[in-house]
Amino acid sequence: MKTCLIYGLILFTTIVSAQRKAPIYIQPLGKVNTTTIHKVKKSMELFYHRSCEIKPMVNFTPDILADSKTRYEAGNILRKFSSNKNVLIITEKDIATAKGNIKEWGVFGFGYRPGSTCVISTYRLKRKVVNAQFIDRLNKVAIHEIGHNIGLPHCTSGNKHCLMNDAGGTIAQVDNEQILFCNKCNSLIK
Ligand SMILES: [Zn+2]
Ligand SMILES: [Zn+2]
Numbered sequence: 001m002k003t004c005l006i007y008g009l010i011l012f013t014t015i016v017s018a019q020r021k022a023p024i025y026i027q028p029l030g031k032v033n034t035t036t037i038h039k040v041k042k043s044m045e046l047f048y049h050r051s052c053e054i055k056p057m058v059n060f061t062p063d064i065l066a067d068s069k070t071r072y073e074a075g076n077i078l079r080k081f082s083s084n085k086n087v088l089i090i091t092e093k094d095i096a097t098a099k100g101n102i103k104e105w106g107v108f109g110f111g112y113r114p115g116s117t118c119v120i121s122t123y124r125l126k127r128k129v130v131n132a133q134f135i136d137r138l139n140k141v142a143i144h145e146i147g148h149n150i151g152l153p154h155c156t157s158g159n160k161h162c163l164m165n166d167a168g169g170t171i172a173q174v175d176n177e178q179i180l181f182c183n184k185c186n187s188l189i190k
Contacts, residue, residue, distance in 0.1 A: 020150055020189070022086055024050050028057040029077065029091040029119070036122065036138065037090060043139035044088070047179065048146065060093070066104050071096050074110035077119045082112075086149060088142060089119040108137075108167060108174065111145035113153065118145035124171065137174050141167075147181070150189060157184040 024044050028037060041052040064080055066073040071094040081089055099105035108125060111118025125137040144163050155164040160173070162182035167173040181189070 024052045025055050025085050025087045026052055027055045027081060027087050027089045029089050030060050030093055032090050032092055039135050040090060040138060040142050044142060047143050066096050068104055071104060074107055074119055078112060078117045082117050084116060086116045088146060092122045094123040095119060095121040109141040109145040111148040113148040114151035115149050118149050120145055140174055140177055152185055152188055155182060155185055157182045
């Protein structure tokens with residue numbers, strides 16, 4: 001039993017560490033500003049030291065709509081685009097997921113932990129801000145969601161500047177973060 005557990009851990013560690021070096025595929029879902037996509041690509045390459053490839057745009061389909069039909073369901077998107085490659089989906093449309101009693105809680109991003117698929121939305125990040133701040137927010141959310149894919153949970157160190165804090169739908173939290181993982185989060189990926 002113990003041996004089995006150890007082999008299981010070794011296998012998991014091998015998969016996760018292989019993923020940390022694998023390319024990230026950026027998948028635009030619907031029309032997404034080209035400059036925005038390239039900024040995210042550069043940010044991912046700088047932060048994770050992984051190559052990024054931009055995939056051709058794919059169109060929205062009714063099966064990924066949320067029940068209200070006014071936004072898209074983040075879980076549906078992940079399931080639809082689930083892949084053995086690390087895919088970062090980016091969309092300009094609003095995305096939501098169930099949270100407690102709220103069926104459609106609008107989110108900035110959503111990703112499997114661990115896993116290979118995540119999605120980020122520009123929709124809630126660009127309100128009332130200049131472009132530079134919007135891009136800063138988007139890069140932070142992208143790094144956070146890929147962080148989940150490589151196995152990181154939400155930050156528990158108390159360092160509010162760490163990118164792995166749960167934003168909880170609050171843009172002020174994202175703005176308060178810096179482009180870094182705290183020592184505790186960093187120790188989990190090394
Ligand atoms: Zn942290
Ligand atoms: Zn998160």
